[in-house]
Amino acid sequence: MGTTEVQGKATVTRRNFLGGMGLAALGASALGMGALSGCAPQAAPKTAESAASEGSVALAETGSASPMAQINVPDWDFTTNTIEDFANTTMFSEIKIGPLTLKNRLIKSAASSMVPNEEQKAVAYHGAIAAGGMGAVLIEGSYIMLDRLDKRVNVADNDSRMTIEESPLKAICAEVHSHDVPCICQMKTATPGIVYLWENMGEEGETHKASLLSDGDIQMYIEDTIAGAVKLKEAGFDGIDLNAAGDNLPARFFSRFGNDRAPEDPYGPASIENRVRIATDVIKGVKERCGSDFVVQVLVNGAEENDGALGDNALCNTKEETAAICQALEAAGADALELRLGTFAFHEAQFVNDGCFAGYGYDGATSFGTTYDFDRHFDGFLDGTHSGCGLIMGACKYVKQHVSIPVGGVVFMDPALAPDYFENALNDGTLDLIYMHRPVSNCDQEYANKLRENRIDEIRPCCRCLNCLGGLCRVNPCNNSVFTDAMPEGYEVKPADGQKNVMVVGGGPAGMEAARVCAERGYTVSLYEKNSLGGLLEFAEMVKGKHESLGRLKNYLAHMLDVEGVNVVEGQEVDAAFVREQNPDVLIVATGGKRPELAAQGTEATPVVGVVDFLTQEIGRNVVVLGFNAQAVDAAHYLTAQGKKVAVVSPEPAEAFGTGQSMMLNAFVKPAFFAAGGRMYPECSLKSVGDGEIVVTNSFGLDVTIPADCVIDASTMEPNTGLADELEGTCDVYTVGDCATPLSIQNAITTGNLTARNC
Known part of the structure; x- marks a missing residue:
């Protein structure tokens, strides 16, 4: 021993x-x-x-x-691709939502964009998505404060909502329309963080129970929502997306889990008609005030489960109840249905369903240490074997059998990951519409155009790392940096500052991103890597699992070097003498950190x-x-x-x-x-x-x-700036990624991008 x-x-x-x-x-x-x-x-x-x-x-x-x-x-x-021409697929065929004709089936969902109410950034952000070729753009409801309802709330000091008139919504809508893309605004009420002072609410108690609302509260919600829709139409919008899912107000009436009103109450749980009465009154009122040509889409829970006490779901809606609710919404005048997963205890799980597949070996994990078995939970009609991709499509297929209006699903809908899978789902009637957020909004605003033009290898893949919820996208620094001091020029890179020869040493994410952006600017770029491109991305995918698409990320970065004409030299050991021989104008060192x-x-x-x-x-x-x-x-x-x-x-x-x-x-x-x-x-x-x-x-x-x-x-790496230090003063020298600050993949790509934009 x-x-x-x-x-x-x-x-x-x-x-x-x-x-x-x-x-x-x-x-x-x-x-x-x-x-x-x-x-x-x-x-x-x-x-x-x-x-x-x-x-x-x-x-x-x-x-x-x-x-x-x-x-x-x-x-x-399931991630196969046999499609030769995406332009001729069903996903890029026209479809009607009420009176609107969409050019394709890909819709930017109304999930939070983390974009503030600053008009320049908000307009550019949504305009870039519309220019990128989506069939429609849905604007998040976080911009909206309603006339009376939103004056009776307790909110955090950082509440950034504005009235419709004060917000940049009109300018956003005009920009989206300038690209010949329909623009719809979500209307949501009573999400966590915004506590409405309902008349029956005490100082403490559950904030998402239907019994908290008096009849006056209910009428105020209905009237304010209808009035808000009228203002949105006046601002140019083509319709509204009524959020009746998750913790949003109508959802607490739809499901017996939240609807604790008396059985005889006209908004109580005794019948489907009573449960949906708030939503149907809104739909009818909007159609009456705004006209039949103003679209009303409804976001609903497509399948429900009690994540806080897994399996204790007697009060959750069954698939039969969900279908009946959707039928009632259609009868009231709804033009389309958007389905998502319905959970109750952890709010973020309602819109970050792919978080349930975020860890190696934990597919189906709740945030409470339990595990969904998709063969049993959520009524057993969701396919949990695809790491959450298209998870809600089983619910879409069931609901579509009971309604005649278009039905789509949202959360981890990524056709570029699995083209055949999504195209087949559209063709066999599983769903009509694909609602997307992070792959388009955060990672690649040109997603739809690139897919339609068969440039699938040029799409920045969403890694599902969820860093975007903290404001930093792993693969696209533009998402959080545009119109800041770091990137004042916005989304488009600045043209080259004269003719420069740029030498990049290191072919990990930082080096590849730096080389790509320098070449896009018009510089002559050579990248040297002593082993093979990717750094430790392949190793990372082995340990983290395939669900973060790190293999796709490596392939994208390497492919873009070819697209932009970067001279890539693999198997080349680089020292100071070799750099001096090459005599670059700019040296970007991306050699990674040192292991202690x-x-x-x-x-x-x-x-x-x-x-x-x-x-x-x-x-x-x-x-x-x-x-x-x-x-x-x-x-x-x-x-x-x-x-x-x-x-x-x-x-x-x-x-x-x-x-x-x-x-x-x-x-x-x-x-x-x-x-x-x-x-x-x-x-x-x-x-x-x-x-x-x-x-x-x-x-x-x-x-x-x-x-x-x-x-x-797994001790921390140390900075590795020896080569850069030795060559300081011989040319413009920069260090990026772990070479300068060992931290993260997103830090590597961000520093590589920003350095290349400013060298």
Whole structure:
């Protein structure tokens, strides 16, 4: 038996998957494995992409995966594309919504854009989406304050809503129309964060129960909504999108889960007619005041489940009730129906359904540590084997059998990911419309045009990382930077500042993005990579899972280098002498960060390995991961899915667990990790490594022994600016990504983009 003492304290902070070590550093064996040594045998996939998908399937078949990983096992065979000409597909055929004729079936949904009420940015943002070729653009309801209703609220100090007259809505609508695209505005009321002072509400109590509203409250809502629709028509809008899903006011009447009014009440739960009365009164009133040619679309829960107490869903709407509600809405004059997932306890899950598929091996995770079984929950008619892609389409297909107006679905609808899947769904009558948000609004406003023009490889893929909910898109820095000091020119890149030869060293995300933007500006660009393009993106996809589309991201970045004419040289080691030989005008160093020495020396029974090496190791059943950063935590999730017993140790406080991930992603993944048996040891430093165990010292000075067959060191990378420092003064020198600040994929791409725009 052996024990190795740790000298000093290991510093374990946050960092990302991108670094100075190329894929060659992993060794061929790492990229050829879908699961860890020591797991049940399985066929070795040839690529990281196949490893991420085939590995999880094989694990479920062999039974070596965690129980959670054996529910809703992903099958990535649905992502095929046999379409030769998208312009002649059903998705790019015309369709009518009431009197409106849409040029295609792709609609920008009304989800929050994180765009403030600043007219220049709001107009440019929505105009770019319309110019990008969508069939219609829906504007989020966050811009609107209604006449009387919104004067009776308690809101946070950062409430940015305006009256319709004060808002930029009229200018937004005019800009969208200038591209010959219909413009519809959502109307929503009573979402969390905006607490309406209903007459029956006490100082405390549930804010989303129907009984809180008096008859006067109800009439005020109906009248204000109709009056708001009239103002929107006067502003030029083609219609409204009535939000009757999730926590929005009509939804609490639709479902018995929220409708706790007396059975004899005219708005009570005793009949479908009573439950929908508020919504149908609004629809009829809008049609009467605005005319039959003013569109009223309704957003509804297509399938419901009680995520807070999974399975306790007796008060949730059945599919038969949902169909009856949709029939009543159509009878009142609704022109189209948009369906989304209906949950109740965690508000964000209502519009971020793909968060349920955010972690490796956690497909179907709620934010409460439980797991949906889509064969049973939500009435059992949703397909959970596609990592959430098109999840709501089962509900669309059922509702379409009971109504004659167009029906569509929203949340993780991404035809570029799975063209055949979505085209077949349109052709076989599963749904009529594809409502999209993040892939278009945040990632690529030209999505529709690129797809129609068969430029599918030029579409920036949505990674579903959910960083956009914090205001930062991983793949498109424009989403949060346009018309700021960092990007005052807006969406279009500035033309070249004279003729310059740009040399980019490093072919990870930061380097590829910098090279692409420099070439787009008109510079002559060469990119040098000592291994192969992508940095550690392939490794990251193996560990994080295929659901974040990191393989697609790598392929997009590499393809755009060809499109923009970048001279790419792989297998070239670059030092200062080589740079001087090339004599560039601009040098952009994107060589990634440096790996520190391992935090400790292992023993024969308990080796200590670096995070990029653990896939090739025989690591046993009990595994300790050092670090609370994104890389450490993603490795822990991967290991948990393999059936390992995982403990994560860090000197940081518990709140730092998952640092570098989006807060929303952690809201789903962190509870799943704990529910699957994962352990967290915050404020603990590694003291020693023994055979089969380690000892850590906690914040109280007490030693804690943790079983460990292997320790994976995910310590923070360090900046790697040596090449840039040596060449300072010889030309314009910049460092981007982890080379300058080891942090995250989105930081790498953002710094690469902004540097290229300003060099």
